[in-house]
Amino acid sequence: MVSSFFQENEFFLDQSRCIGCQACVQACGECDTHRGHAMIHLEYIDRPTGVQTAPVVCMHCEDPTCAKVCPADAIKQDDDGIVHSAAKPRCVSCSNCVIACPFGVPKMNQGYELMMKCDMCYDRTSVGKKPMCATVCPSDALFFGKREEIERIRQEKPVNEFQFGMQTVKTKVNMMTAPEADNVPVDISDFMAGSTFQLPQSRSGAPDAALSAVFELPEIVRLAKDQPVEELHV
């Protein structure tokens, strides 16, 4: 039975709003259940060519792949739908969960022989407080609150369904996406290793850094194509 707090409040993730300030990373380690370790990932998407960063929290799948592939039965989902860190007596640090999670969330602490992961700050959310990361995020890339509120303040639409090839994954955490979309199809072919990113020619919204002249510098273009660059003069 989902508690009333989780019925009223949901997690909404909009990675495109991330400004890479690392506040979430610092706050994450403060959580009692994380014991000083930041469980959130702040991913640099393609550092040589852009400034884009993305926070990655656990999406808390309805049917968690990590828990299913655990040989030790160590990963449990509670009544609120939160998928917890591996049970300390059970985890054998095999890394099945780390490699199998479709979102790349669990972290393996090899010394502890223990998988630890984002548990939506269960020490806080179980007593009616927001998760640390959503509390400190200045751009609301990480937002925890009521659905009506996010629908009122955003153009994007929250969805909780992802399509990985033939596998549909439903999650507790919502991802903000295009208003016409019902799910997030996860495409691989556009983002293969070695291929350079093609920015769309006409982009909606205000002109931004990605379109500025710096990205047309010959050195940057060579870097983006993985070609050797002698020295950068920016």
Added chain:
Amino acid sequence: MRDIRKKILIFRQETWSGPFTAKTDSSAPHTSERTVTFQVTMSQNAQARALAIGATAALLTVGGIYFGSGQLEHFDPALFWYAIASVLAAFAVGYRFTLWASRPPSRMYFKRALQMLLRSGPKYAAAKAPSAEVEIAKSAAVNFGAQNFIRKRSYFRWIMHLCLSGGCTLAFAVTFPLVFGWIHFGTPLDDAETYQVIAFGITVDTFSIHSVKAFLAFNALNIAAVFVLIGLVMAGYRRLTDAGERAVQTFYEDILPLILIAAVTVTGIALTISYKFFDGLYHGSMVWIHLITVVALIFYIPFGKLFHMFQRSCALAVTAYKKKGGAEAQAKCLVTGEDYAPQRHVDDLKIVLDQLGFNYRYTTEDGQEVHYQDISPKGRRRLIALNQGKALKR
């Protein structure tokens, strides 16, 4: 199962080239029919196998008691109910262990460990193959004996766990052989001051009742109880004060085992205090209370937190598997282009995912399969963000 692996291996051998359009087909069936059928038959088999192995474990215990005690000649009737509880617990442990070990991921590790010992199973290009025997022995010493991984988590918990596991192991090592009639004590006819330890009908040790050895032997359970009590106090303190634990602990998994162990320890010590200092005051009824607490603890072992003492056997298989995989060919991520895990591990996980009914496969335009497992966790984190950006045209 072999079919699936063959298919994946064939796919892996193909050198996959160039960009392609991955089709995301949500109308495709969630799992193939073959996988579903496999799951159903496996779970029925596992159930039957678990019952059979549980029954075998119980029968072995009965046989061990009957023959180990010299056809019940040295069986102590006062310990009858302990013996009955042990037989039932042996069944439950055998049953639960088999059901757990039959789950696809656990089964895979045990199978691979066995194959490593038998020098069979899938082969990968390797720099040097570490010996599975050495790895398993090393892991048993470091993880089971010294419990090094708990020390790294925290010294407090390490000492706590050593006290609890060491004390309980000592107590069980004393009581089970006594309950089963495997060990009994005697004195030579001409010398009441000398004590004999007789195991399986053979006198293995003789010592004076005034020796240090005698003191240790007579007080083994009391010594164990002191260690367990220290561990219990530490564990109780942690359960009451650690905010992280308090947020996620449950009564059945985390509090009940402490209460059960405490009940056994306290009633056990009370028996000693009763006959040593109070001329056996309430000793008769205390014996029954102690019996009830011990039986409750023995029945809890297969069904709760304490089952980890059996489950951790999987850690031995995993350590050897990781060492072997580390020396072998590594999988290269399709998105980041970096090595991220042993190829063996990635391939085995694909089999496990199939058995569990997950299908993270993509098809390329020319009908080739691409598995999402071929992308590293880091690559996946980037993919999700890039795809969100693509959907939002940002």
